[in-house]
Amino acid sequence: MRREPARALADYTPLFFPALMLIVFFVVPFSIMIAVSFFKRNPAGFYTPDFVFDNYARFLTAFFGSVLGFSLLLAILVAVCCVVIAFPFTYLLTKRSRAVQTLWLVGLLSVLSLSEVIIGFAWSTLFSRTAGITNLFVAIGLMKEPVALLPSFWAVLTGMVYQALPYTILVLYPALVRLDPTLLEAARTLGASPVRAFFNVVTPALRNTIVATLIMVFVFALGSYLLPQILGRPSNWTLSVLITDQAIYQSNMPFAAAMAVFLVLISLALVGLTLLVGRKENAL
């Protein structure tokens, strides 16, 4: 379908309201944050308007650099885990009957109604030594005695994957439902085993969906700051935790703002890079 290009200003009127919302709730606050990131901190009070690079300079130390690196790595790992688990699951789900699909989707939606705090404490109980799943393993003879699985990096990862998985499935579901089932059948009549056909045909046909889902989960995971604190050691804390700490407990708004701006820029660059690579491969 070809659409007429917009000509008069009146053609753009439907855009005014969303544009206004975007300006009031995103552009203005974000601009204020950028401005604050250049302000000078006033230890006695809050901050004084200025234009200094101190906040960014302080950020460029090994400590904050490694926290930034860890945050990005964790977010990438969460995104990859979610897609690797959710993609085959969602694919198999679309092969079930309508009723089964609805049941699963309702169940997954109900997970979304849980707050991050509840998820965090539920997993911290599950991973604990006194009441955790290791007691189950002991009961069925897999382990000698119960152990605490937290605080640890794996606990953080599990909690975050658990939290992001329903979103992943809900984003993948429409694309997988719409996928033409005869593509897979065609591959099978041409001699591909079902598993091979899945990787040859289904995965490449949904490349763009998979990339978009990876980016969404990545951005989602980057903002997580509660789960790392509940389930992890201080070494597992993400940049979001440090930003919260600086902004709320240290009252160092300019430094927190600088870190936030930096995080946004880095993630934008990563997302842009992914899209660029994707486009180049598509053009081949």
Added chain:
Amino acid sequence: MPGLSINSITKRFADFAAVDDVSLSVPDGKFVCLLGPSGCGKTTLLRMIAGLEEPTSGAIVLDGDDITRVPTHRRNLGMVFQSLALFPHLSVGENIAYALRIRGASKDDQRKRVEELLAMIHLPGFADRPVAKLSGGQRQRVAIARALALSPKLFLLDEPLSALDAKLREAMQVELRQLQQRLGITTIVVTHDQREAMTMADLVVVMGKGKILQAASPIEIYRKPADAFVADFIGITNLLPAEADSAGRTTVLGAAVPGVALPSGAAKATISIRPEDIHFAKPGAGAIPGTVSFVRDLGGTVETFVEAGGTTIVAVATPRERPNVSVGETIGVVLPPESCVVLQP
């Protein structure tokens, strides 16, 4: 025995029998059309032959080997789907070479075979084009070439031409038939278009409600339909009530039709007569009296509708033998006995 043989195969979905105890034997190298209205089970039957659907009972035997439980990817068949199912992320050449790639053929062999197939479907030099850039007819050809890449034993097509416009469809029917004869490959096509079946098939299998109603050559199906459903589904026909009088003579709508015998013992039956077999005469003995209700002159053919004895009889003539009748005229309709087919009740 070479060829495909289907032995009393049944497919049930819950308590509905999509294919109900169907047996069919397809000699090697023949072109078969499974013909029927939607929901008659023809696609399900084809999908069972392909292994995409598991039969509830019965067996499928190809060249003497029972393949009923053999998974699709080990059956050595080529299939063209209604949606064509070309892989959107691959080029024309990669689509065609897919089956070769799966079997680990060398790049050189793949390229050679692709060129060969592209020449066969009259699309030389198309190997590097993306499938999205092809026209409907070109996509159709590519799907056919892809299915034939490994010279399979069995070539299956599920409503392959339904997405094309009428003109292109007719041209592709001829092309497909010629290709099949050149390759001598056993081919089964599912279609609901009787013209398509008549054009291409050696053997037309008419299905209805999960059963085979008649399996015969196209001209036999047309000339000697087994029942009213087949007669009505294949082309246009007139279904008229016939009665036997006390003397054993057969009459149709009051006119005697000598030489047409009803099944012994039956007083009533239905006969089928094709519109092009009907003649007109002056009203009188041996003719059914009727009134011309409409004349449709299509240029190439002239269709005359005659109201007689409460039914409408359709007659078709070429302009050369144009009947000299006009609407409202009373005429006699003559049914040549050799063209009347007495149908099974």
